[in-house]
Amino acid sequence: MKPEALLHPTPAGLFCPIGRFHVDPVRPVERALITHGHSDHARAGHAKVLATRQTLDIMRLRYGEDFCGEEQAVAFGEEIDVEGVRVSFHPAGHVLGSAQVAIEKDGLRIVVSGDYKRGVDPTCAPFEPVACDVFITEATFGLPVFHHPDPRQEIDKLLTSLKQFPERSHLVGAYALGKAQRVIRLIRDCGYHEPIYIHGALAKLCDYYVGQGVDLGDIRPATIEKSSPDAFKGAVIVGPPSAFQDRWARRFNEPLIAFASGWMMVRQRAKQGGVELPLVISDHCDWPELLSTIEEIGPSEVWVTHGREEALVRWCELKNIPARPLHLVGYEDEGD
Amino acid sequence: MKAFATLLDRLVLTPSRNGKLTLLADYFRDTPDPDRGYGLAALAGGLDLKSVKPAMLRDLVLERMDPVLFQYSYDYVGDLAETISLVWDGTRKDEIDDDHQPRLSEVVTRMNALGRTEVRSAVRDLLDKLDTSSRFAFLKLVTGALRIGVSARLAKQALSDMSGKDVTEIETLWHGLTPPYEPLFAWLEGRADKPVLATPAIFHSVMLANPVETGDLEKLDPADYAAEWKWDGIRVQMSSYGGTKKLYSRSGDDITGAFPDVVGSINFEGVIDGELLVGGTARSNNPTRTFSDLQQRLNRKTVTGKMLDEYPAFVRAYDLLFESDLDIRAENFLERRRRLGDIIQRAPHDRFDLSELVSFATWDELDRIRIAPPDPVIEGVMIKRKDSPYQAGRLKGPWFKWKRDPYNIDAVMLYAQRGHGKRSSYYSDFTFGVWAETPDGEELVPVGKAYFGFTDAELEVLDKFVRDNTVDRFGPVRAVRAERDFGFVLEVAFEGINRSTRHKSGVAMRFPRIARLRYDKLPRDADRLSTLTAMLDAKAG
Numbered sequence: 001m002k003p004e005a006l007l008h009p010t011p012a013g014l015f016c017p018i019g020r021f022h023v024d025p026v027r028p029v030e031r032a033l034i035t036h037g038h039s040d041h042a043r044a045g046h047a048k049v050l051a052t053r054q055t056l057d058i059m060r061l062r063y064g065e066d067f068c069g070e071e072q073a074v075a076f077g078e079e080i081d082v083e084g085v086r087v088s089f090h091p092a093g094h095v096l097g098s099a100q101v102a103i104e105k106d107g108l109r110i111v112v113s114g115d116y117k118r119g120v121d122p123t124c125a126p127f128e129p130v131a132c133d134v135f136i137t138e139a140t141f142g143l144p145v146f147h148h149p150d151p152r153q154e155i156d157k158l159l160t161s162l163k164q165f166p167e168r169s170h171l172v173g174a175y176a177l178g179k180a181q182r183v184i185r186l187i188r189d190c191g192y193h194e195p196i197y198i199h200g201a202l203a204k205l206c207d208y209y210v211g212q213g214v215d216l217g218d219i220r221p222a223t224i225e226k227s228s229p230d231a232f233k234g235a236v237i238v239g240p241p242s243a244f245q246d247r248w249a250r251r252f253n254e255p256l257i258a259f260a261s262g263w264m265m266v267r268q269r270a271k272q273g274g275v276e277l278p279l280v281i282s283d284h285c286d287w288p289e290l291l292s293t294i295e296e297i298g299p300s301e302v303w304v305t306h307g308r309e310e311a312l313v314r315w316c317e318l319k320n321i322p323a324r325p326l327h328l329v330g331y332e333d334e335g336d
Numbered sequence: 337m338k339a340f341a342t343l344l345d346r347l348v349l350t351p352s353r354n355g356k357l358t359l360l361a362d363y364f365r366d367t368p369d370p371d372r373g374y375g376l377a378a379l380a381g382g383l384d385l386k387s388v389k390p391a392m393l394r395d396l397v398l399e400r401m402d403p404v405l406f407q408y409s410y411d412y413v414g415d416l417a418e419t420i421s422l423v424w425d426g427t428r429k430d431e432i433d434d435d436h437q438p439r440l441s442e443v444v445t446r447m448n449a450l451g452r453t454e455v456r457s458a459v460r461d462l463l464d465k466l467d468t469s470s471r472f473a474f475l476k477l478v479t480g481a482l483r484i485g486v487s488a489r490l491a492k493q494a495l496s497d498m499s500g501k502d503v504t505e506i507e508t509l510w511h512g513l514t515p516p517y518e519p520l521f522a523w524l525e526g527r528a529d530k531p532v533l534a535t536p537a538i539f540h541s542v543m544l545a546n547p548v549e550t551g552d553l554e555k556l557d558p559a560d561y562a563a564e565w566k567w568d569g570i571r572v573q574m575s576s577y578g579g580t581k582k583l584y585s586r587s588g589d590d591i592t593g594a595f596p597d598v599v600g601s602i603n604f605e606g607v608i609d610g611e612l613l614v615g616g617t618a619r620s621n622n623p624t625r626t627f628s629d630l631q632q633r634l635n636r637k638t639v640t641g642k643m644l645d646e647y648p649a650f651v652r653a654y655d656l657l658f659e660s661d662l663d664i665r666a667e668n669f670l671e672r673r674r675r676l677g678d679i680i681q682r683a684p685h686d687r688f689d690l691s692e693l694v695s696f697a698t699w700d701e702l703d704r705i706r707i708a709p710p711d712p713v714i715e716g717v718m719i720k721r722k723d724s725p726y727q728a729g730r731l732k733g734p735w736f737k738w739k740r741d742p743y744n745i746d747a748v749m750l751y752a753q754r755g756h757g758k759r760s761s762y763y764s765d766f767t768f769g770v771w772a773e774t775p776d777g778e779e780l781v782p783v784g785k786a787y788f789g790f791t792d793a794e795l796e797v798l799d800k801f802v803r804d805n806t807v808d809r810f811g812p813v814r815a816v817r818a819e820r821d822f823g824f825v826l827e828v829a830f831e832g833i834n835r836s837t838r839h840k841s842g843v844a845m846r847f848p849r850i851a852r853l854r855y856d857k858l859p860r861d862a863d864r865l866s867t868l869t870a871m872l873d874a875k876a877g
Contacts, residue, residue, distance in 0.1 A: 009605065144401070145409045145422035147468065157342075192348055245754060249761040257760055265422065266413055272811060274760050276349050288425075311408045318402060 003134045003301065005087075007103055007110050009326050014112060015059045016103060019085030021050070023101055023112050026329070033087065034097035035114025037062065037177055039215065040331045050074055050082070052089055054097025054212065057176065061204050076125065092116040093127035094283050095178030096209060102130050110134040111297075117282065118289040119148065122189070122213045123182045127293075130332040135299035136326070139307035140284040141262050148262055154279040155183075158186070158258060160190075161277055162234060168278070169252035173241030173259040176201050178283055179210040180238050183260045186281070197222030199231065199239030199248070223248075241273075244330040260288070283314045291315065306331035337440045337466060340375045341473035356486060360494030364521075372438040373516025374834065379475060380488035381589065382515060386447045386710045388459055388478040390416050396460050397423065409608040413720045417475035419866060424463050425470060432730060438465055441516065442743035443474060444639035449845040479732055480637075484769075489587040499524035502703055504541045504728055507588055511538030511575075536658045537577035539584040540607060543716060545653075545735035553699045553719075560723070562669065562704055563694040565709065566737055567652055568627045568832065569613035570634070575663055576602045583612075594636045598649050601687040604679045609655035609726075610691070613713070614647045617689035622650075624713045627846070628834035653680050654691040654718075657726055665726035672726065706738055715832070716740045742829040743871060745770065745863040748780055749824040752802040753813045755787065763814065764851070768826055772841065772865035780818055781865060783841045789849030797853065798824070823859035827852040833871050845870050 007016050013025035021031040028045035035041055037058030042051075044063040049056065053073040060067055073262075074080055076099065079088045089099040094115040103113045111132040118127055141148075162170055174180040180202050187196065197219040198206060203221065210216055222237045232252045243249065244257055257307045263281025270278040285293065290312060294302055302323040304312045309325035316323030343363045350694045360379070364372050377383035389657045397406060397420050406423065413419040438446075443462060448460050459478070463471055476482050492510065496503040501524055510689045515518050522528035556559050571586035581602045583592045591598050593596035598612070616622020625647075633639065657665050658675040664672055680690045694717060696702040716739035724734035747768035755764035765787040769780040791800065801816065801824050808815040817823055829851035836844035843865075 143409050144405050144410055145413055145419060147422065147425060149468070164362055165355070190420050245761060247761060255760060267345075267418060268348055268414060274754060274756060274812065276351075276355075277346075278349065308408070308412075311405055313401070314408070 001106055001108050003110055006105055006108055007112075007134075009328055011329075013328065014325060014326075016085060018105060019082040019087070019103070021082055021085075022158045023103075024114065024331075026331075031082070032057075032068075032069060032099050034059070035092065035101060035112065036094055037065075038095070038115070038175075041114065044068065048072070050080070050087070052076070052099050055099070057208065058097060058205070061208060062177075074333070076128075077132075085244055088127045091132050092126035093118065093121060093124060096124045096181070096214070098178075099168060102129060102132065107132055110136065110301075112136045113138060115140070115284055117285050117292075118293060119151070123178070123185050123209060124138070127222060129293065132297065132299050134301045134303060135294065135297050136305060137290060137294065137308050137312070138284065139290065139304050139312045141282065141286050142308040142312040143311045144287050144311070146262060146286045147288065148265070149280055150280045151182075151186055151281045152190055154260070154281050155186045156310055157277065158187070158279060159190060159192060161256065161258075162236070162317075165254075165256060166234045168234065168254040168256045170234075170236050171244050171249060171252060171255045171257050172236060172238045172245055172279070173257065173261070173275075174238055175261075176240050179281070180240075181214060181216060181261055182205060182283065183279075183281060184219065185214060188215070188217045192236070193217060194235070195220050197237040199237070199243050200225060200273060201240050201243070202238065203271055220253075227299050245274075262322070294321065300303050337437050337443060337470040337472065339363060339773075340371070340378070340440045341467075341470040343375070344473050344476070344484055345469055347486055353490070356490060357494050357497055358633050360491060360751055361488070361498040363703055364495060364498050365634055367433065369518050369521060370476075372876035373521065374440050375517060376491060376517055378482060379484075379486050380491045382488075383444070383477070384515075385444055385450070386450060386455065387480055388455065390479060392456060393417075393420055393475065393479070396420075396456070396463070399460075399535075409674040410572045417479055417481065418472055420769070421468055421472035421475055425468070430832050434464075437467060437470055438462060439874070441609055443477075447478065458676055466629070479535050487556045487587060488589050492588075494646050495520075499526075504529075506844040507531065507539065507541045509538075510588065511582070511584075511590070519743060534579050535580060536661045536663070537575040537580040537582060539573060539575065539582070539588040540588050540657055541588075541737060542571065542573060542609060543726050544730035545720075545737040546730060546732050548719070548736045548738040553628060556699075558699055559700070560697065560720050560721055562656060562722050563696055563705075564691045564720070565694060565711070565714045567611045567613060567624065567691075568713050569611040569630055572612040572651060572659075573608060574598075574602060574608045574610065575658075576607075577605050577658075579700055588847055594633060595649050596639065598651055599642050601684040605660040605678065606656060607658040608651070608653050608676065609657060609734070610651040612649060612650050612651055612652040616648075617652070617686060617693065619685040619689050624711060626713055626834065627832065628836075628844075631834075648686075650687045650689070652689055652691050655726060668723045668725065669720050671720050702738070706740065709740070714740075720772035739831075740830055742828055742851075743833065744829050744851060745867060746825055746826050746857060746861065747783065748818045748862045749798075749801070749816055749826055750780060750818050751813050752798075752817050759795075762799045764795055764799070766798070766826065768828060769841075770863045770868065773872060780859070780862075781841045782869060783839070783865070784828065784830070784841060784845045784848045786826075786848045786850050789829070790853070792854055794850075807876040818859055820860040825859060825862055826850050827854050833868060835872060841865060841868075843872060 012027045014023040022029045023033045024041040025032050027225050031048040031052045033224040037055050042059050044067045047069040049068040052071045056071050086104040088102045090113050092098040092100045103110045109234050111130050111131040116127050174183045200223045202335050258277035260279040260281040262279045263269045264278030302316050303326050305326040305328045313323045339703050346359050409423050410419045492506045519531040523530050573584045581599050584594050615625035628849045656672045680688050721735040722733045747770050750769045751767040752763035753765040767785045769782045769784050772781045805817040806814045828848050830845040830848040832846040834844050
């Protein structure tokens with residue numbers, strides 16, 4: 001069987017015609033397999049959803065009770081038969097509940113990595129390499145310029161800045177699911193135990209992480225309308241980056257804008273965004289991790305999706321690994 | 337190198353002056369000699385370092401990298417030094433320990449000791465030994481492209497903040513010292529006496545004037561004062577002693593290299609205060625040219641022969657601080673001027689002239705003269721007390737500047753951008769436009785940008801207008817509604833207007849600021865481009 005017969009791109013996303021299901025579809029479908037809870041991968045409105053328990057919980061938190069017609073939770077490593085296709089989920093190390101999906105039929109196995117990373121992250125299960133014939137990898141940071149440093153070194157920058165500018169409120173931009181909780185956990189691991197204030201958009205997800213056993217320390221809401229700027233002097237506030245451009249940010253004292261993202265590797269990106277303190281912390285693979293993952297898994301073919309596909313395909317060509325870009329649409333280039 | 341690299345990374349993204357000062361002062365306090373001295377020199381523009389051509393850097397990176405992957409990377413990043421600093425490690429490598437990286441002082445001494453044929457391998461070796469951020473700093477230093485928005489003056493202010501010493505004192509010493517400035521740091525930290533200067537041919541802090549405000553002059557006797565034209569150039573100080581000849585900007589930046597025509601003509605010893613202009617001196621009977629002509633010569637490290645021919649520079653002298661090595665700053669203005677006159681008399685007549693005194697009997701008469709100056713490059717008058725000594729700083733009383741009134745136009749807000757720091761949640765940078773005839777009929781064309789002049793309360797109003805009336809977004813910029821009968825009219829004040837090839841409208845304003853919010857006007861009542869071009873023509877005529 002050709003791999004394309006088992007799985008191929010369609011306008012709605014990757015589709016398995018034999019098992020009649022999609023992976024991370026971008027429009028409502030009959031049956032969806034969801035890798036993780038980020039909104040560009042996990043959308044509401046599918047008839048049936050198969051995902052890890054945590055991903056289902058996160059979708060419910062974000063979209064409400066009726067986020068899909070029928071849900072089915074799957075444990076890591078558990079094998080499920082979907083219309084004669086063998087399907088299993090394996091940790092991807094991206095955010096809480098994130099999984100790679102292995103799809104197998106007649107001895108041909110395709111692994112859809114979803115978004116993944118190889119660096120240490122105490123807030124989710126670590127990536128597990130799964131042997132396969134076709135490996136479908138993301139390429140968000142698929143350029144040789146991306147080398148994510150040790151995240152603790154980035155948090156040290158934040159802690160140093162708090163000492164240098166004790167009067168300024170440090171606003172740390174971090175995406176609401178995964179990045180925010182990871183950053184708070186990292187700050188704690190670096191020895192900072194003052195209260196950390198969070199934007200309202202983070203509250204439910206932080207509570208969920210705590211409920212799942214991720215200790216975030218003393219976190220408090222930063223959204224009390226009446227609080228005075230003095231209350232936030234020298235404090236760490238975590239929120240979605242979009243909020244910092246909003247009126248919301250005015251309650252803080254001389255805010256110093258930090259942003260935790262892999263994009264912060266490039267100075268111009270930080271400058272354009274008005275970021276004073278870039279923190280290069282990413283939940284995606286950097287370039288060396290993408291290469292070492294492909295080498296480790298050793299698939300006979302690599303398909304590259306969302307991100308900088310052309311550079312990773314070029315690298316595979318140089319290494320004589322058959323590779324092609326999938327040109328899937330609907331996944332945010334900015335997603336991190 | 338690591339400390340310096342970290343400092344650069346922070347400075348480049350820190351917009352506020354106070355923030356920069358904190359970062360600089362902390363760096364000078366926490367970094368050991370001699371590294372901090374070389375860091376200071378790099379920031380203040382006084383670091384002598386062997387340079388490396390970008391072509392060699394590109395060759396080095398392509399020795400170990402696929403050209404296609406390099407091109408993808410360069411296209412994405414857009415800056416050669418940054419691209420190379422990021423792609424240099426092809427594979428995952430543990431961060432290089434800070435203690436095992438070469439120090440800034442080692443890098444400087446090693447580079448400067450290299451012979452021609454050794455550069456390539458030394459640069460490769462250093463790139464291997466430095467971490468990503470230090471590599472970037474290193475590449476910026478050796479390619480001479482350290483653009484981080486820190487002036488020499490700001491670096492010295494940070495030294496003052498760190499030590500409690502007066503910045504004027506640091507300024508006075510500055511040009512007599514060389515990197516890595518160990519005696520300077522020893523004095524700043526109270527470990528040694530103040531360094532002694534060997535020559536007066538250094539920069540001395542300048543005397544500044546206050547603007548004339550209502551009621552200022554009424555109390556003063558015109559007979560006690562002399563007046564001069566205020567020319568629209570830049571303030572400079574010429575220092576010459578014992579063969580050392582220097583030209584400094586008013587903030588103490590050394591601009592000698594950019595003005596070989598002026599510096600090469602110095603045939604006197606002493607320290608002269610004056611205005612740098614382009615065109616002909618009064619003595620050569622050629623006209624003084626505009627500020628936009630002078631701008632062709634500014635902010636350059638070197639200058640071509642063609643520039644020297646097309647934009648000849650000269651100095652219009654107005655004060656003398658040192659006569660040879662004799663400090664005469666305590667003498668009165670008229671006496672200093674008399675001595676200055678003798679020096680200028682003997683100096684090359686095409687490069688130096690003496691600022692002319694304007695005679696007047698009453699303040700009213702001077703006011704009339706000020707409003708209608710005889711030359712378009714004059715922007716007002718300077719008023720100086722005849723018996724005043726030369727005192728650094730901006731004292732109220734001895735010197736005044738009385739400028740021509742600012743120009744005003746009514747313009748329409750077109751785009752807004754968020755500010756920085758305290759203003760990062762406000763739309764506080766405004767691009768404004770006026771009406772112009774275009775092939776598609778009458779349209780608003782952008783003519784300038786302003787980000788101050790308004791009060792905090794007015795900023796709230798402006799910000800709200802932007803948020804409520806956004807019609808398009810381009811990254812951090814928002815386009816706002818601007819139609820004949822709906823929009824926001826701003827009264828913009830500015831100091832002057834120049835022709836510009838960079839702006840679509842063909843004009844560029846100097847020092848534009850928002851003078852008033854014109855709630856009472858509709859966009860259709862705003863000014864037309866022809867009003868601005870007429871100002872240009874009036875100036876040229």
